[in-house]
Amino acid sequence: MKVMLQHVAHARSGDKGNTSNICVIAYSEALYPHLREQLTAERFKAHYAGVVKGPVQRYEVDGLWALNFVAQDALGGGVSRSLCLDNYGKSLSARVLAFELEIPDGLRGELRGLT
Amino acid sequence: MKSLIRIGAGSAWWGDRVEPAQLNAERGDLDYLCFETMAEATISAAQVRSRRDPSFPGYDTYLDDRMRAVLPACLKRGTRIITNQGWINPRGAAERIVHWLRECGAPRGMKVAAVDGSLITERVLELTDRILENGKPTSSLRDSLVSAEVYQGAEPIVAALKQGAHIVVSGRVADPSIFMAPMMYEFGWDALDHAKLGAGNGIGHLMECGAQVTGGYFADPGFKDVPEPWNFAFPIAEVSPDGSAVLTKVAGTGGAVTLQTVKEQMLYEVHDPANYLTPDVVVDFTTARLEQIGPDRVRVTHISGKPRTPTLKVSIGCTEGYIGEDMFFYAGPGALRRAQLAKRILEERFKIVKLDAEEIRIDYLGLNAIHGAMTPADAPEPYEIAVRVAARTRTREEAIKVGREVDGMAVSGIGMTGKRVPHQDRTREIIGVWSSLVPREKIVPSLSFYEV
Numbered sequence: 432m433k434v435m436l437q438h439v440a441h442a443r444s445g446d447k448g449n450t451s452n453i454c455v456i457a458y459s460e461a462l463y464p465h466l467r468e469q470l471t472a473e474r475f476k477a478h479y480a481g482v483v484k485g486p487v488q489r490y491e492v493d494g495l496w497a498l499n500f501v502a503q504d505a506l507g508g509g510v511s512r513s514l515c516l517d518n519y520g521k522s523l524s525a526r527v528l529a530f531e532l533e534i535p536d537g538l539r540g541e542l543r544g545l546t
Numbered sequence: 547m548k549s550l551i552r553i554g555a556g557s558a559w560w561g562d563r564v565e566p567a568q569l570n571a572e573r574g575d576l577d578y579l580c581f582e583t584m585a586e587a588t589i590s591a592a593q594v595r596s597r598r599d600p601s602f603p604g605y606d607t608y609l610d611d612r613m614r615a616v617l618p619a620c621l622k623r624g625t626r627i628i629t630n631q632g633w634i635n636p637r638g639a640a641e642r643i644v645h646w647l648r649e650c651g652a653p654r655g656m657k658v659a660a661v662d663g664s665l666i667t668e669r670v671l672e673l674t675d676r677i678l679e680n681g682k683p684t685s686s687l688r689d690s691l692v693s694a695e696v697y698q699g700a701e702p703i704v705a706a707l708k709q710g711a712h713i714v715v716s717g718r719v720a721d722p723s724i725f726m727a728p729m730m731y732e733f734g735w736d737a738l739d740h741a742k743l744g745a746g747n748g749i750g751h752l753m754e755c756g757a758q759v760t761g762g763y764f765a766d767p768g769f770k771d772v773p774e775p776w777n778f779a780f781p782i783a784e785v786s787p788d789g790s791a792v793l794t795k796v797a798g799t800g801g802a803v804t805l806q807t808v809k810e811q812m813l814y815e816v817h818d819p820a821n822y823l824t825p826d827v828v829v830d831f832t833t834a835r836l837e838q839i840g841p842d843r844v845r846v847t848h849i850s851g852k853p854r855t856p857t858l859k860v861s862i863g864c865t866e867g868y869i870g871e872d873m874f875f876y877a878g879p880g881a882l883r884r885a886q887l888a889k890r891i892l893e894e895r896f897k898i899v900k901l902d903a904e905e906i907r908i909d910y911l912g913l914n915a916i917h918g919a920m921t922p923a924d925a926p927e928p929y930e931i932a933v934r935v936a937a938r939t940r941t942r943e944e945a946i947k948v949g950r951e952v953d954g955m956a957v958s959g960i961g962m963t964g965k966r967v968p969h970q971d972r973t974r975e976i977i978g979v980w981s982s983l984v985p986r987e988k989i990v991p992s993l994s995f996y997e998v
Contacts, residue, residue, distance in 0.1 A: 441770055441806060445815030448679055454813035481919025492819050492832050495809045501817045511587050511976050512866065514907040514936040517916045526920055544769040
Protein backbone atom coordinates (compact mmCIF):
# COMPACT_ATOMS: atom_id res chain seq x y z
CA MET A 432 0.00 0.00 0.00
CA LYS A 433 1.11 3.55 -0.77
CA VAL A 434 1.14 5.86 2.27
CA MET A 435 2.44 9.26 3.23
CA LEU A 436 5.57 9.17 5.37
CA GLN A 437 3.73 10.77 8.28
CA HIS A 438 2.14 7.36 8.97
CA VAL A 439 5.54 5.65 8.97
CA ALA A 440 7.92 8.02 10.71
CA HIS A 441 8.32 11.25 12.66
CA ALA A 442 10.79 14.04 11.96
CA ARG A 443 12.57 17.04 13.50
CA SER A 444 14.70 19.72 11.90
CA GLY A 445 17.64 21.63 13.33
CA ASP A 446 19.87 24.42 12.01
CA LYS A 447 23.59 25.17 11.92
CA GLY A 448 24.44 28.19 9.81
CA ASN A 449 23.04 27.63 6.31
CA THR A 450 22.73 23.86 6.84
CA SER A 451 19.55 22.13 7.94
CA ASN A 452 19.53 18.64 9.42
CA ILE A 453 16.29 16.72 9.29
CA CYS A 454 16.05 13.45 11.16
CA VAL A 455 13.40 10.94 10.13
CA ILE A 456 12.62 8.20 12.65
CA ALA A 457 10.47 5.13 11.96
CA TYR A 458 7.61 4.44 14.35
CA SER A 459 8.59 0.75 14.54
CA GLU A 460 11.49 -1.57 13.85
CA ALA A 461 9.51 -3.34 11.12
CA LEU A 462 8.84 -0.10 9.27
CA TYR A 463 12.44 1.10 9.38
CA PRO A 464 13.89 -1.05 6.52
CA HIS A 465 11.21 0.28 4.16
CA LEU A 466 12.01 3.85 5.14
CA ARG A 467 15.73 3.21 4.75
CA GLU A 468 15.32 1.58 1.37
CA GLN A 469 13.00 4.15 -0.18
CA LEU A 470 13.97 7.54 1.31
CA THR A 471 17.38 7.93 -0.33
CA ALA A 472 19.41 11.13 -0.24
CA GLU A 473 18.62 11.71 -3.93
CA ARG A 474 14.87 11.37 -3.42
CA PHE A 475 15.06 13.54 -0.32
CA LYS A 476 16.79 16.30 -2.27
CA ALA A 477 14.25 16.06 -5.07
CA HIS A 478 11.42 16.25 -2.52
CA TYR A 479 12.93 19.52 -1.21
CA ALA A 480 13.64 20.97 -4.67
CA GLY A 481 13.67 24.76 -4.74
CA VAL A 482 14.56 25.11 -1.06
CA VAL A 483 17.50 22.75 -0.50
CA LYS A 484 20.06 24.13 -2.95
CA GLY A 485 23.18 22.25 -1.89
CA PRO A 486 24.15 18.60 -1.54
CA VAL A 487 22.30 16.25 0.81
CA GLN A 488 24.14 13.65 2.89
CA ARG A 489 22.24 10.80 4.56
CA TYR A 490 23.40 9.11 7.76
CA GLU A 491 21.78 5.94 9.08
CA VAL A 492 21.41 5.18 12.79
CA ASP A 493 19.94 1.68 12.67
CA GLY A 494 19.78 1.34 16.45
CA LEU A 495 17.37 4.28 16.65
CA TRP A 496 15.47 3.30 13.41
CA ALA A 497 16.55 6.74 12.22
CA LEU A 498 17.89 8.49 9.15
CA ASN A 499 19.58 11.87 9.47
CA PHE A 500 19.63 14.09 6.40
CA VAL A 501 22.12 16.95 6.32
CA ALA A 502 21.12 19.48 3.67
CA GLN A 503 23.54 22.24 2.75
CA ASP A 504 22.50 25.66 1.43
CA ALA A 505 18.99 25.06 2.75
CA LEU A 506 18.33 28.10 4.95
CA GLY A 507 18.43 31.06 2.58
CA GLY A 508 22.03 31.95 3.45
CA GLY A 509 21.73 31.19 7.16
CA VAL A 510 19.47 32.06 10.05
CA SER A 511 20.36 35.76 10.27
CA ARG A 512 20.54 36.39 6.51
CA SER A 513 17.45 34.45 5.46
CA LEU A 514 14.44 36.32 4.11
CA CYS A 515 12.17 33.37 4.94
CA LEU A 516 9.73 33.94 7.80
CA ASP A 517 10.79 30.57 9.23
CA ASN A 518 14.43 31.51 9.12
CA TYR A 519 15.55 28.62 11.35
CA GLY A 520 13.79 26.15 9.04
CA LYS A 521 11.96 24.63 12.01
CA SER A 522 9.03 23.68 9.77
CA LEU A 523 11.19 22.10 7.05
CA SER A 524 10.81 18.67 8.67
CA ALA A 525 7.08 18.81 7.94
CA ARG A 526 7.79 18.60 4.21
CA VAL A 527 9.18 15.06 4.41
CA LEU A 528 5.92 13.88 6.03
CA ALA A 529 4.32 14.16 2.59
CA PHE A 530 6.86 11.83 0.92
CA GLU A 531 5.11 8.73 -0.43
CA LEU A 532 6.27 5.24 0.53
CA GLU A 533 5.23 1.72 -0.46
CA ILE A 534 4.58 -0.35 2.67
CA PRO A 535 3.52 -4.03 2.73
CA ASP A 536 -0.15 -4.44 3.63
CA GLY A 537 0.87 -6.73 6.49
CA LEU A 538 2.43 -3.77 8.31
CA ARG A 539 -0.78 -1.75 8.30
CA GLY A 540 -1.14 -2.23 12.06
CA GLU A 541 2.22 -0.49 12.64
CA LEU A 542 1.20 2.72 10.87
CA ARG A 543 0.30 5.82 12.87
CA GLY A 544 -2.67 8.11 12.42
CA LEU A 545 -4.66 5.98 9.98
CA THR A 546 -8.41 6.27 10.50
CA MET B 547 32.12 9.60 45.09
CA LYS B 548 28.38 9.84 44.63
CA SER B 549 26.70 6.89 42.90
CA LEU B 550 24.19 9.14 41.16
CA ILE B 551 23.81 12.86 40.50
CA ARG B 552 20.66 14.68 39.51
CA ILE B 553 21.12 17.41 36.90
CA GLY B 554 18.21 19.57 35.81
CA ALA B 555 17.79 21.97 32.90
CA GLY B 556 16.86 25.58 33.67
CA SER B 557 16.67 27.01 30.15
CA ALA B 558 17.39 26.09 26.55
CA TRP B 559 17.71 29.59 25.14
CA TRP B 560 17.50 33.23 26.12
CA GLY B 561 13.73 33.58 25.72
CA ASP B 562 12.82 30.30 27.40
CA ARG B 563 10.18 30.10 30.12
CA VAL B 564 11.31 30.76 33.68
CA GLU B 565 8.65 28.81 35.59
CA PRO B 566 9.93 25.30 34.62
CA ALA B 567 13.35 26.30 36.00
CA GLN B 568 11.71 27.24 39.28
CA LEU B 569 9.78 23.97 39.24
CA ASN B 570 13.00 22.00 38.74
CA ALA B 571 14.66 23.95 41.56
CA GLU B 572 11.76 23.42 43.96
CA ARG B 573 10.68 19.88 43.14
CA GLY B 574 13.51 18.31 41.13
CA ASP B 575 15.70 17.37 44.12
CA LEU B 576 18.64 18.55 42.04
CA ASP B 577 22.35 18.48 42.70
CA TYR B 578 22.88 20.83 39.73
CA LEU B 579 20.68 23.20 37.77
CA CYS B 580 22.12 24.19 34.38
CA PHE B 581 21.13 27.11 32.16
CA GLU B 582 21.86 27.43 28.44
CA THR B 583 20.90 30.88 27.15
CA MET B 584 22.65 31.51 23.84
CA ALA B 585 21.99 31.14 20.15
CA GLU B 586 24.67 31.38 17.46
CA ALA B 587 24.39 35.18 17.12
CA THR B 588 23.81 36.03 20.81
CA ILE B 589 27.34 37.22 21.51
CA SER B 590 27.56 39.39 18.41
CA ALA B 591 24.14 40.90 19.07
CA ALA B 592 25.22 41.66 22.64
CA GLN B 593 28.37 43.39 21.33
CA VAL B 594 26.33 45.57 18.99
CA ARG B 595 23.89 46.45 21.76
CA SER B 596 26.60 47.28 24.27
CA ARG B 597 28.18 49.72 21.84
CA ARG B 598 24.91 51.57 21.41
CA ASP B 599 23.44 51.24 24.89
CA PRO B 600 25.87 51.99 27.74
CA SER B 601 23.29 50.77 30.28
CA PHE B 602 23.28 47.23 28.83
CA PRO B 603 25.29 45.12 31.28
CA GLY B 604 26.33 42.53 28.67
CA TYR B 605 24.82 39.45 30.28
CA ASP B 606 21.49 37.60 29.93
CA THR B 607 18.73 40.20 30.13
CA TYR B 608 16.67 37.67 32.11
CA LEU B 609 19.44 36.99 34.63
CA ASP B 610 17.50 38.70 37.43
CA ASP B 611 14.24 36.87 36.63
CA ARG B 612 15.94 33.50 36.49
CA MET B 613 18.02 33.92 39.63
CA ARG B 614 15.13 35.30 41.70
CA ALA B 615 13.02 32.33 40.62
CA VAL B 616 15.50 29.57 41.46
CA LEU B 617 17.89 30.81 44.15
CA PRO B 618 15.64 30.35 47.21
CA ALA B 619 15.01 26.67 46.45
CA CYS B 620 18.58 26.06 45.26
CA LEU B 621 20.00 27.47 48.50
CA LYS B 622 17.61 25.35 50.56
CA ARG B 623 18.51 22.13 48.72
CA GLY B 624 22.20 22.94 48.20
CA THR B 625 21.75 22.81 44.42
CA ARG B 626 24.69 24.25 42.51
CA ILE B 627 24.12 26.27 39.34
CA ILE B 628 26.08 26.22 36.07
CA THR B 629 25.06 28.84 33.55
CA ASN B 630 26.32 30.57 30.40
CA GLN B 631 24.32 33.70 31.15
CA GLY B 632 27.54 35.72 31.30
CA TRP B 633 27.48 36.39 27.53
CA ILE B 634 30.10 39.15 27.03
CA ASN B 635 30.41 40.02 30.72
CA PRO B 636 30.65 36.93 32.94
CA ARG B 637 32.25 38.92 35.78
CA GLY B 638 29.41 41.42 35.78
CA ALA B 639 26.94 38.55 35.83
CA ALA B 640 28.80 36.94 38.75
CA GLU B 641 28.62 40.18 40.74
CA ARG B 642 24.92 40.45 40.02
CA ILE B 643 24.38 36.85 41.15
CA VAL B 644 26.21 37.63 44.40
CA HIS B 645 23.71 40.48 44.88
CA TRP B 646 20.78 38.07 44.53
CA LEU B 647 22.45 35.51 46.77
CA ARG B 648 22.69 38.15 49.49
CA GLU B 649 19.04 39.09 48.97
CA CYS B 650 18.13 35.42 49.42
CA GLY B 651 20.13 35.10 52.65
CA ALA B 652 22.98 32.97 51.30
CA PRO B 653 25.73 32.18 53.80
CA ARG B 654 28.77 34.45 53.94
CA GLY B 655 31.69 33.19 51.89
CA MET B 656 29.58 31.34 49.31
CA LYS B 657 31.51 31.53 46.03
CA VAL B 658 30.43 32.50 42.52
CA ALA B 659 32.94 31.91 39.73
CA ALA B 660 33.09 33.74 36.40
CA VAL B 661 34.65 31.90 33.45
CA ASP B 662 36.28 34.19 30.88
CA GLY B 663 38.58 33.63 27.93
CA SER B 664 36.12 32.84 25.18
CA LEU B 665 36.16 36.27 23.53
CA ILE B 666 39.02 36.58 21.04
CA THR B 667 37.79 39.38 18.78
CA GLU B 668 41.14 41.21 18.80
CA ARG B 669 43.15 38.07 18.01
CA VAL B 670 40.81 36.10 15.77
CA LEU B 671 42.36 37.11 12.44
CA GLU B 672 45.83 36.10 13.66
CA LEU B 673 44.67 32.83 15.22
CA THR B 674 42.48 31.54 12.38
CA ASP B 675 43.05 30.74 8.75
CA ARG B 676 39.98 29.78 6.71
CA ILE B 677 36.23 30.24 7.03
CA LEU B 678 34.72 26.76 7.38
CA GLU B 679 31.59 27.53 5.38
CA ASN B 680 33.23 28.87 2.21
CA GLY B 681 36.99 28.30 2.45
CA LYS B 682 37.82 32.00 2.13
CA PRO B 683 40.50 33.51 4.41
CA THR B 684 39.10 34.87 7.67
CA SER B 685 41.05 38.06 6.96
CA SER B 686 38.34 38.86 4.38
CA LEU B 687 36.08 39.57 7.38
CA ARG B 688 38.35 42.29 8.76
CA ASP B 689 36.15 45.26 7.91
CA SER B 690 32.85 43.78 9.04
CA LEU B 691 34.02 41.94 12.17
CA VAL B 692 31.87 42.51 15.25
CA SER B 693 32.87 39.74 17.60
CA ALA B 694 34.59 36.38 17.74
CA GLU B 695 34.24 33.80 20.42
CA VAL B 696 35.61 30.34 21.01
CA TYR B 697 33.38 27.49 22.11
CA GLN B 698 35.05 26.45 25.34
CA GLY B 699 34.62 23.03 26.89
CA ALA B 700 33.74 21.86 30.39
CA GLU B 701 37.25 22.05 31.87
CA PRO B 702 37.21 25.65 33.17
CA ILE B 703 33.83 25.02 34.82
CA VAL B 704 35.21 21.89 36.48
CA ALA B 705 38.20 23.92 37.70
CA ALA B 706 35.82 26.47 39.23
CA LEU B 707 33.83 23.74 40.99
CA LYS B 708 37.06 22.25 42.36
CA GLN B 709 37.90 25.64 43.82
CA GLY B 710 34.64 25.69 45.71
CA ALA B 711 32.30 27.64 43.44
CA HIS B 712 28.63 27.17 44.27
CA ILE B 713 27.57 28.94 41.09
CA VAL B 714 29.61 29.11 37.86
CA VAL B 715 28.71 31.68 35.19
CA SER B 716 30.46 31.68 31.83
CA GLY B 717 30.48 33.28 28.43
CA ARG B 718 30.41 31.01 25.39
CA VAL B 719 30.76 27.38 26.40
CA ALA B 720 29.53 24.55 24.17
CA ASP B 721 25.97 23.77 25.23
CA PRO B 722 26.45 20.08 26.20
CA SER B 723 29.59 20.95 28.18
CA ILE B 724 27.53 23.05 30.61
CA PHE B 725 25.66 19.90 31.58
CA MET B 726 28.68 17.59 31.53
CA ALA B 727 30.89 19.70 33.82
CA PRO B 728 29.11 18.49 36.99
CA MET B 729 29.57 14.87 35.89
CA MET B 730 33.32 15.35 35.38
CA TYR B 731 33.62 17.07 38.75
CA GLU B 732 31.50 14.67 40.81
CA PHE B 733 32.73 11.44 39.21
CA GLY B 734 36.35 12.53 38.79
CA TRP B 735 36.43 11.94 35.04
CA ASP B 736 39.73 12.81 33.36
CA ALA B 737 39.49 15.40 30.57
CA LEU B 738 41.03 12.86 28.17
CA ASP B 739 38.80 9.91 29.15
CA HIS B 740 36.90 9.98 25.87
CA ALA B 741 34.72 6.98 26.69
CA LYS B 742 33.16 8.62 29.74
CA LEU B 743 33.17 12.12 28.23
CA GLY B 744 31.43 10.80 25.12
CA ALA B 745 28.67 9.32 27.25
CA GLY B 746 28.41 12.40 29.45
CA ASN B 747 28.48 14.87 26.58
CA GLY B 748 25.79 12.86 24.82
CA ILE B 749 23.59 13.21 27.90
CA GLY B 750 24.44 16.92 27.92
CA HIS B 751 23.28 17.18 24.32
CA LEU B 752 19.96 15.56 25.28
CA MET B 753 19.54 18.14 28.08
CA GLU B 754 20.72 21.33 26.38
CA CYS B 755 17.45 22.05 24.59
CA GLY B 756 15.31 21.75 27.70
CA ALA B 757 11.72 20.84 26.94
CA GLN B 758 12.67 19.51 23.51
CA VAL B 759 13.30 16.16 25.20
CA THR B 760 10.25 16.31 27.51
CA GLY B 761 7.59 16.84 24.85
CA GLY B 762 8.35 20.30 23.47
CA TYR B 763 8.86 20.89 19.72
CA PHE B 764 7.25 17.47 19.27
CA ALA B 765 3.44 17.28 19.42
CA ASP B 766 1.56 16.51 16.20
CA PRO B 767 -2.13 15.84 16.88
CA GLY B 768 -3.26 12.36 15.91
CA PHE B 769 0.30 11.20 15.33
CA LYS B 770 2.36 12.29 18.31
CA ASP B 771 -0.01 13.36 21.05
CA VAL B 772 1.46 14.91 24.19
CA PRO B 773 -0.41 15.38 27.49
CA GLU B 774 -0.97 18.98 28.66
CA PRO B 775 1.35 20.67 26.15
CA TRP B 776 0.84 23.97 28.01
CA ASN B 777 2.47 22.65 31.15
CA PHE B 778 5.91 21.34 30.19
CA ALA B 779 8.68 20.57 32.64
CA PHE B 780 12.35 20.83 31.78
CA PRO B 781 14.33 17.57 31.87
CA ILE B 782 16.20 15.97 34.73
CA ALA B 783 19.07 13.51 34.14
CA GLU B 784 19.92 10.98 36.84
CA VAL B 785 23.50 10.30 35.84
CA SER B 786 25.61 7.33 36.92
CA PRO B 787 29.42 7.35 37.20
CA ASP B 788 29.77 5.49 33.89
CA GLY B 789 27.95 8.27 32.02
CA SER B 790 24.70 6.41 31.51
CA ALA B 791 21.58 8.21 32.67
CA VAL B 792 17.84 8.09 33.15
CA LEU B 793 16.04 11.06 31.63
CA THR B 794 12.89 12.12 33.41
CA LYS B 795 10.91 15.13 34.63
CA VAL B 796 9.05 16.35 37.70
CA ALA B 797 5.89 14.27 38.25
CA GLY B 798 2.50 15.86 37.68
CA THR B 799 3.61 18.05 34.78
CA GLY B 800 2.57 17.95 31.12
CA GLY B 801 4.71 16.62 28.32
CA ALA B 802 6.33 13.22 28.02
CA VAL B 803 9.72 11.55 28.09
CA THR B 804 9.54 8.71 25.58
CA LEU B 805 11.81 6.86 23.17
CA GLN B 806 10.52 9.16 20.46
CA THR B 807 11.18 12.46 22.25
CA VAL B 808 14.67 11.25 23.17
CA LYS B 809 15.49 10.04 19.64
CA GLU B 810 14.39 13.32 18.05
CA GLN B 811 16.52 15.31 20.47
CA MET B 812 19.49 12.96 20.09
CA LEU B 813 19.75 13.86 16.40
CA TYR B 814 18.72 17.51 16.75
CA GLU B 815 21.33 19.80 15.15
CA VAL B 816 23.62 16.80 14.70
CA HIS B 817 25.29 16.19 11.35
CA ASP B 818 27.25 12.90 11.38
CA PRO B 819 25.75 10.99 14.35
CA ALA B 820 28.96 8.96 14.70
CA ASN B 821 31.11 12.09 14.94
CA TYR B 822 29.43 14.90 16.87
CA LEU B 823 32.24 17.37 17.50
CA THR B 824 32.38 19.15 20.84
CA PRO B 825 35.28 20.90 22.57
CA ASP B 826 35.60 18.04 25.07
CA VAL B 827 35.16 14.91 22.98
CA VAL B 828 33.80 13.52 19.72
CA VAL B 829 30.47 11.89 20.56
CA ASP B 830 29.20 8.76 18.79
CA PHE B 831 25.42 8.41 19.09
CA THR B 832 25.20 5.38 16.78
CA THR B 833 26.02 3.02 19.65
CA ALA B 834 23.33 4.41 21.97
CA ARG B 835 20.72 2.18 23.55
CA LEU B 836 17.42 3.53 24.83
CA GLU B 837 14.96 1.82 27.12
CA GLN B 838 11.62 3.03 28.45
CA ILE B 839 11.84 1.83 32.05
CA GLY B 840 8.74 3.58 33.35
CA PRO B 841 6.35 6.42 32.61
CA ASP B 842 8.43 9.46 31.60
CA ARG B 843 11.63 7.58 32.35
CA VAL B 844 14.05 6.66 29.56
CA ARG B 845 17.38 5.02 30.30
CA VAL B 846 20.17 6.09 27.94
CA THR B 847 23.27 3.90 27.81
CA HIS B 848 26.21 3.13 25.51
CA ILE B 849 26.68 6.55 23.95
CA SER B 850 30.38 6.39 23.12
CA GLY B 851 33.22 8.81 22.51
CA LYS B 852 36.37 9.36 20.50
CA PRO B 853 39.36 11.59 21.34
CA ARG B 854 38.78 15.32 21.08
CA THR B 855 40.11 17.27 18.11
CA PRO B 856 43.19 19.51 18.40
CA THR B 857 41.12 22.58 17.51
CA LEU B 858 38.23 24.56 18.96
CA LYS B 859 35.42 26.14 16.95
CA VAL B 860 35.29 29.90 16.70
CA SER B 861 32.11 31.80 15.89
CA ILE B 862 32.73 35.05 14.04
CA GLY B 863 29.96 37.63 13.88
CA CYS B 864 29.99 40.26 11.14
CA THR B 865 27.78 43.14 10.11
CA GLU B 866 26.26 42.24 6.78
CA GLY B 867 23.66 44.87 6.04
CA TYR B 868 19.96 45.08 6.79
CA ILE B 869 16.62 43.42 6.26
CA GLY B 870 13.45 45.42 5.69
CA GLU B 871 10.15 43.58 5.99
CA ASP B 872 6.43 44.11 6.40
CA MET B 873 3.09 42.51 5.54
CA PHE B 874 -0.51 43.32 4.70
CA PHE B 875 -3.65 41.26 4.32
CA TYR B 876 -6.49 40.00 2.14
CA ALA B 877 -9.48 37.84 3.00
CA GLY B 878 -12.61 36.37 1.47
CA PRO B 879 -13.36 35.31 -2.11
CA GLY B 880 -10.56 36.36 -4.45
CA ALA B 881 -8.03 36.98 -1.68
CA LEU B 882 -5.29 35.29 -3.71
CA ARG B 883 -5.90 37.24 -6.92
CA ARG B 884 -5.79 40.51 -4.99
CA ALA B 885 -2.59 39.37 -3.28
CA GLN B 886 -1.09 38.54 -6.69
CA LEU B 887 -1.88 42.01 -8.01
CA ALA B 888 -0.44 43.53 -4.83
CA LYS B 889 2.79 41.61 -5.41
CA ARG B 890 2.99 43.00 -8.94
CA ILE B 891 2.45 46.54 -7.62
CA LEU B 892 5.27 46.13 -5.11
CA GLU B 893 7.63 44.79 -7.76
CA GLU B 894 6.94 47.79 -9.99
CA ARG B 895 7.17 50.23 -7.08
CA PHE B 896 10.57 48.83 -6.05
CA LYS B 897 11.80 49.60 -9.58
CA ILE B 898 10.40 53.14 -9.42
CA VAL B 899 12.04 53.89 -6.06
CA LYS B 900 15.23 52.11 -7.24
CA LEU B 901 15.38 49.71 -4.30
CA ASP B 902 18.96 48.43 -4.22
CA ALA B 903 18.61 44.94 -2.72
CA GLU B 904 20.71 41.78 -2.73
CA GLU B 905 17.55 39.69 -2.56
CA ILE B 906 13.82 40.44 -2.50
CA ARG B 907 11.18 37.96 -1.44
CA ILE B 908 7.41 38.44 -1.72
CA ASP B 909 5.30 35.58 -0.35
CA TYR B 910 1.67 34.79 0.29
CA LEU B 911 1.55 33.90 3.96
CA GLY B 912 -1.08 31.19 4.26
CA LEU B 913 0.00 29.64 0.97
CA ASN B 914 3.75 29.62 0.34
CA ALA B 915 5.63 31.88 2.77
CA ILE B 916 7.15 29.04 4.78
CA HIS B 917 7.82 26.22 2.31
CA GLY B 918 8.38 28.58 -0.63
CA ALA B 919 9.20 26.80 -3.88
CA MET B 920 8.26 23.42 -2.33
CA THR B 921 4.61 24.42 -2.02
CA PRO B 922 2.53 21.98 -4.12
CA ALA B 923 1.14 23.57 -7.29
CA ASP B 924 -2.32 22.23 -6.39
CA ALA B 925 -2.34 23.59 -2.83
CA PRO B 926 -5.86 24.84 -2.01
CA GLU B 927 -6.46 28.59 -2.03
CA PRO B 928 -6.72 29.85 1.55
CA TYR B 929 -9.56 32.07 2.80
CA GLU B 930 -7.11 34.59 4.23
CA ILE B 931 -3.68 35.61 2.93
CA ALA B 932 -0.94 37.97 4.09
CA VAL B 933 1.38 39.43 1.50
CA ARG B 934 4.73 39.37 3.20
CA VAL B 935 7.67 41.19 1.67
CA ALA B 936 11.30 41.20 2.74
CA ALA B 937 14.50 42.53 1.19
CA ARG B 938 18.14 42.28 2.18
CA THR B 939 20.11 45.45 1.53
CA ARG B 940 23.50 46.95 2.24
CA THR B 941 22.19 50.08 3.96
CA ARG B 942 19.39 50.85 6.39
CA GLU B 943 18.12 53.60 4.04
CA GLU B 944 17.39 50.98 1.38
CA ALA B 945 15.78 48.58 3.87
CA ILE B 946 13.43 51.34 5.04
CA LYS B 947 12.01 51.54 1.49
CA VAL B 948 10.28 48.18 1.99
CA GLY B 949 8.06 49.42 4.81
CA ARG B 950 7.51 52.76 3.07
CA GLU B 951 6.18 51.02 -0.05
CA VAL B 952 3.88 48.86 2.11
CA ASP B 953 2.62 52.12 3.68
CA GLY B 954 1.65 53.19 0.18
CA MET B 955 -0.59 50.15 -0.17
CA ALA B 956 -3.02 51.74 2.32
CA VAL B 957 -4.66 54.34 0.09
CA SER B 958 -2.78 53.79 -3.17
CA GLY B 959 -3.10 50.01 -3.23
CA ILE B 960 -6.02 47.85 -4.27
CA GLY B 961 -9.44 47.17 -2.81
CA MET B 962 -9.99 45.55 0.55
CA THR B 963 -6.36 45.73 1.69
CA GLY B 964 -5.85 45.11 5.42
CA LYS B 965 -2.95 47.05 6.94
CA ARG B 966 -1.15 47.13 10.23
CA VAL B 967 -0.40 50.44 11.87
CA PRO B 968 3.34 50.83 11.12
CA HIS B 969 4.27 51.09 14.77
CA GLN B 970 6.97 48.45 14.93
CA ASP B 971 10.50 48.72 13.58
CA ARG B 972 10.39 47.19 10.13
CA THR B 973 14.14 47.07 9.60
CA ARG B 974 16.79 45.09 11.39
CA GLU B 975 20.55 44.77 11.17
CA ILE B 976 22.01 41.48 10.01
CA ILE B 977 24.78 39.93 12.05
CA GLY B 978 26.09 37.14 9.88
CA VAL B 979 27.85 34.30 11.68
CA TRP B 980 30.84 32.44 10.23
CA SER B 981 32.91 29.65 11.72
CA SER B 982 36.58 28.85 11.87
CA LEU B 983 38.98 26.75 13.93
CA VAL B 984 41.65 27.80 16.38
CA PRO B 985 44.41 25.63 17.88
CA ARG B 986 43.24 24.48 21.31
CA GLU B 987 46.44 25.54 23.10
CA LYS B 988 45.98 29.19 22.06
CA ILE B 989 42.91 29.56 24.28
CA VAL B 990 43.54 30.09 27.98
CA PRO B 991 40.43 30.39 30.15
CA SER B 992 40.51 32.58 33.22
CA LEU B 993 38.54 32.26 36.45
CA SER B 994 37.47 35.03 38.82
CA PHE B 995 35.80 34.40 42.16
CA TYR B 996 33.29 36.53 44.00
CA GLU B 997 32.01 35.88 47.51
CA VAL B 998 28.78 36.61 49.32
